[in-house]
Amino acid sequence: MLKGFTHARLACGCRISFREGVEGSPVTVVVAEKSPACTLSLHVRDLPLFDYREALRPSTRLGPPEEEEFEEEG
C-alpha cells in the first residue's frame, strides 16, 4: 500500500506525508513540512493531521508520543 503516493502538498503550502500507521490506524497523515506561509496553527510539523480536532481542546494525554525519526523517502 501507499506505493507512489507518500507525499502531498496542501493548499496552504504545507507538505504532508502518508505513513503506514500503527495498529488500529492503517494510515497516518502527518505534516512533513510546515509552510512558512501557512497560518493554520493546526498544522504543526510531525503532528498527525487526523488528530486536529483533539488539538482544539486541552490535552488530556499524559504527554506527546515518543517521536522517532523515520525517513521513508523514495
Ligand SMILES: [Zn+2]
Ligand atoms: Zn498548513
